[in-house]
Every structure is written in C-alpha cells, then in structure tokens.
Amino acid sequence: MPQSDHSTSFPSRLVGQYALVTGASQGIGRAVAIRLAQEGATVAINYLGSPEGAEETLALARTASAGRGHGEIDHIMVKADVASEQDVGAMFETILSRWKRLDCLVNNAGFQRESPSEALDIETYRRIIDVNLNGAVLCAQQALAHFVARGGGGSIINCSSVHQIIPKPGYLAYSISKGGMANLTRTLALEFAGRGIRVNAVGPGAIDTPINAAWTGDPQKRGVVTSHIPMGRVGTPEEIAAVFAFLASDDASYITGQTLYACGGLTLFPEFRDNWAS
Numbered sequence: 001m002p003q004s005d006h007s008t009s010f011p012s013r014l015v016g017q018y019a020l021v022t023g024a025s026q027g028i029g030r031a032v033a034i035r036l037a038q039e040g041a042t043v044a045i046n047y048l049g050s051p052e053g054a055e056e057t058l059a060l061a062r063t064a065s066a067g068r069g070h071g072e073i074d075h076i077m078v079k080a081d082v083a084s085e086q087d088v089g090a091m092f093e094t095i096l097s098r099w100k101r102l103d104c105l106v107n108n109a110g111f112q113r114e115s116p117s118e119a120l121d122i123e124t125y126r127r128i129i130d131v132n133l134n135g136a137v138l139c140a141q142q143a144l145a146h147f148v149a150r151g152g153g154g155s156i157i158n159c160s161s162v163h164q165i166i167p168k169p170g171y172l173a174y175s176i177s178k179g180g181m182a183n184l185t186r187t188l189a190l191e192f193a194g195r196g197i198r199v200n201a202v203g204p205g206a207i208d209t210p211i212n213a214a215w216t217g218d219p220q221k222r223g224v225v226t227s228h229i230p231m232g233r234v235g236t237p238e239e240i241a242a243v244f245a246f247l248a249s250d251d252a253s254y255i256t257g258q259t260l261y262a263c264g265g266l267t268l269f270p271e272f273r274d275n276w277a278s
C-alpha cells in the first residue's frame with residue numbers, strides 16, 4: 001500500500017533550514033514544499049504563470065508547519081521562469097534579501113512533450129532542455145554562489161527521473177535533459193564536496209501527478225502503466241517528497257553525487273522478472 005499518510009510518524013529534521021523548491025505549484029514540487037515545511041523548513045514556492053496553484057501550496061505549507069508545531073514560518077511564493085537567467089537572478093535576490101540565507105535548492109521544475117524524434121520541433125526541443133536542464137544549472141549557480149560566499153555548506157537536490165538511465169523513445173528532449181541531470185549532479189557534487197555542499201538527485205518512476213494526466217484518470221491506461229512496474233502500483237508525490245526530505249537532512253550528511261531512484265523497481269530491468277534468457 002502507498003505510504004500516503006505517515007505525517008504523524010516522520011521527524012522534524014529540517015528546523016532552521018531555508019529551502020527553495022522550483023515548480024512547486026502542483027505535483028511533486030508541491031508535495032516536496034509541504035514535506036519540507038512539515039519537517040520544520042521555511043520554503044520558497046517557485047511558480048510559473050498564474051499564482052493559484054502556488055497559493056494553494058503556500059496555504060498547505062503553512063498548515064503543515066502549524067500542524068507540526070513549528071509556529072509562524074515565513075514561507076513565500078516567488079514567480080520565475082527557471083529558464084530565464086533574468087528571472088532566476090531576480091528570484092534569488094528576492095529570497096536572499098528577505099531571508100538572508102538559503103540552505104537547500106530543489107530543482108524540480110520540468111515538463112515533457114511527445115513527438116517522433118525525426119519530427120521534433122527544434123523550438124520545443126530547446127525549451128525542454130532550457131527548463132529541465134539549463135534551468136537547474138541557472139538555479140544551481142545562484143545557490144552555489146550564495147553557499148560559497150556565506151560558508152557553512154548547503155545542499156542541492158535535482159529532480160531527475162528513471163529516464164536518467166532508461167531511454168524514453170518519443171521523448172528525446174526529456175530523455176536528454178534527465179540524462180544530463182546525472183552529470184550535472186555528479187560534477188557539481190565533486191566540485192563542491194570539499195566545501196560542505198552536497199549535490200544529489202531523486203529519480204522518480206511513474207508518479208500520480210498532472211504531468212501524467214494522459215493516463216492517471218483512465219483505469220485501462222493506468223492498468224497498462226502499473227503492469228510494467230514491479231511493485232504493481234504508481235507512486236505518490238508524497239513518497240517522492242520523503243526522499244527529498246531525507247537528502248536535505250543531516251541523515252544524508254555523507255551522501256553526495258548520488259541519484260536515489262524511487263520507482264517501485266522500474267530501474268531493475270522488469271523484463272527479467274521471469275527467466276527467458278537461459
């Protein structure tokens with residue numbers, strides 16, 4: 001069964017931490033913002049476009065903090081297109097002038113489009129790489145500059161995917177962006193390990209969020225998806241958020257440069273469940 005309500009049993013490992021979650025107006029980003037707040041962090045909820053979703057996340061984060069006895073916490077919303085250098089610069093200025101510090105960056109914003117690779121519109125290709133990969137780079141640069149200037153370390157957690165290592169035909173730009181996450185995570189981890197800065201990634205499998213609206217609400221299509229997952233079910237955003245909270249916490253103090261897959265076994269070559277090769 002999904003561990004959807006473990007809110008009373010998890011710890012408060014992030015008290016005093018200030019965290020930015022990109023793309024937090026819905027889906028995994030929202031669940032991460034709420035989970036970090038539940039564990040005591042103050043969160044900046046980044047959003048693109050209209051503010052309604054982010055406002056809902058903000059209200060849920062406030063309730064989460066209050067419900068766990070963390071009191072009045074200065075959660076904020078910050079609008080920015082993570083693919084825009086100017087927007088990202090302004091977002092960090094807003095956050096740092098208000099809080100004076102940041103401890104954790106969660107690079108979660110992302111999207112995908114399906115197209116036969118030979119017909120993939122180059123502007124769509126560029127936009128996916130710009131948001132999913134270059135956006136993470138732009139935000140990481142800002143966070144790292146701050147971590148280095150203030151000393152004392154920090155952490156970056158990238159939202160990658162099982163498609164960091166599993167090819168996704170028909171989603172060329174998405175596959176490339178998530179493959180790039182591997183070396184983004186590992187290169188920065190190595191470069192900054194000596195300065196107390198940890199850089200990791202989470203690789204979700206098939207998770208019940210709006211990005212998967214094409215099948216989540218259709219029992220037949222959903223059945224096809226779950227038939228491919230060794231654990232026999234789709235994951236919840238809360239299960240992914242729990243991994244982010246772990247990696248942000250001191251429980252992961254000796255972990256850097258890793259991608260932790262939370263995918264119900266999708267990365268285990270499910271085709272080999274039953275022997276066919278020998």
Ligand code: NAD
Nearest residue numbers: 023025027028048081082109110161204206207209210211
């Ligand atoms: P989602 O569509 O629900 O959420 C994506 C969020 O990113 C939205 O809030 C959207 O507004 C935001 N966003 C998109 N472009 C942006 C931009 N330019 N600037 C700022 N924000 C932007 O999808 P999700 O499933 O919650 O996806 C979150 C992350 O998880 C993505 O990086 C996605 O690739 C990854 N992921 C999801 C799954 C899954 O099955 N849901 C699996 C593996 C990885």
